[in-house]
Amino acid sequence: MKLTHFNEAGKAHMVDVTVKDDTVREAVAEGRISMKPETLALIQQGALGKGDVLGVAQVGGIMAAKKTWDLIPMCHPLLLTGVNIEFHINSEINAVEIRATVSTTGKTGVEMEALTGVSAAALTIYDMCKAVDRSMTIEYVRLMAKSGGKSGTFVRKDE
Numbered sequence: 001m002k003l004t005h006f007n008e009a010g011k012a013h014m015v016d017v018t019v020k021d022d023t024v025r026e027a028v029a030e031g032r033i034s035m036k037p038e039t040l041a042l043i044q045q046g047a048l049g050k051g052d053v054l055g056v057a058q059v060g061g062i063m064a065a066k067k068t069w070d071l072i073p074m075c076h077p078l079l080l081t082g083v084n085i086e087f088h089i090n091s092e093i094n095a096v097e098i099r100a101t102v103s104t105t106g107k108t109g110v111e112m113e114a115l116t117g118v119s120a121a122a123l124t125i126y127d128m129c130k131a132v133d134r135s136m137t138i139e140y141v142r143l144m145a146k147s148g149g150k151s152g153t154f155v156r157k158d159e
Contacts, residue, residue: 012073012074014074014076015074015076015108017076017107017108018107020107020108020149020150021107022105022106022107023105023106023148023149024103024104024105024147024148025103025104025105025106025108025109025110025146025147025148025149026101026102026103026110026145026146026147026148027101027102027103027109027110027111027113027114027115027143027145027146027147028099028100028101028102028114028143028144028145028146029099029100029102029111029114029115029117029118029141029142029143029144030097030098030099030100030118030140030141030142030144031097031098031118031119031122031138031139031140031141031142032090032093032095032096032097032098032122032138032139032140033095033096033098033122033125033126033136033137033138033139034093034094034095034136034137034139035094035095035096035129035133035135035136035137036094036133036135036136037091037094038132038133039094039129039132039133039136040089040091040094040095040096042129042132043089043096043125043129044089048128048129048132049131050128051128053124053125053128053129054087054096054125056124056128057085057087057098057121057122057124057125057128058085058087058121060120060121060123060124061083061085061098061100061117061118061120061121061124062083062085062117063120064116064117064119064120064121065080065083065085065100065102065113065114065116065117065120066080066083066113068112068113068116071116072112072116075112075113076107076108078104078106078108078110078113079104079106080102080103080104080110080113081103081104081105082101082102082103082104083100083101083102083103083113083117084100084101084102085098085099085100085117085118085121086098086099086100086101087099087121096122096125098118098121098122099118099144100113100114100115100117100118100121101114102114102117108149109146109148109149109151110146111143111146114143115141115142115143118141119138119141122138122141123138126138142156143156144156
């Protein structure tokens, strides 16, 4: 398998997608942020002084997905047609599970946008809760599925 972000001289470059066909593309990423049970309870009760933690994290994840090309050097600027950030409170493991679904019609995929959306949502939760819990851990950020484009469909099988 050949890495595409290197030119013939071995230098990093942005892949030229000019001649690629536009196709419908979607990617789903997941991750979680683990915390103390007391912190999770504060999120659920809306009792943190900074406001609606998950509401703000949802906006943060969407905004980050839209600006991925500003953050990741070789990403193309994309016109995203959909970004959905969802949260699931998992009290058994004291975590907020995060799922980002990103879609577009274009020449390149949206995997990085989905991963960035999950990461930024988790970082937003951390930022809003760090005053009460600096031991939170962001973990298991990974691509779950992608469709569209020349490489076709990918679905994570180890879950």
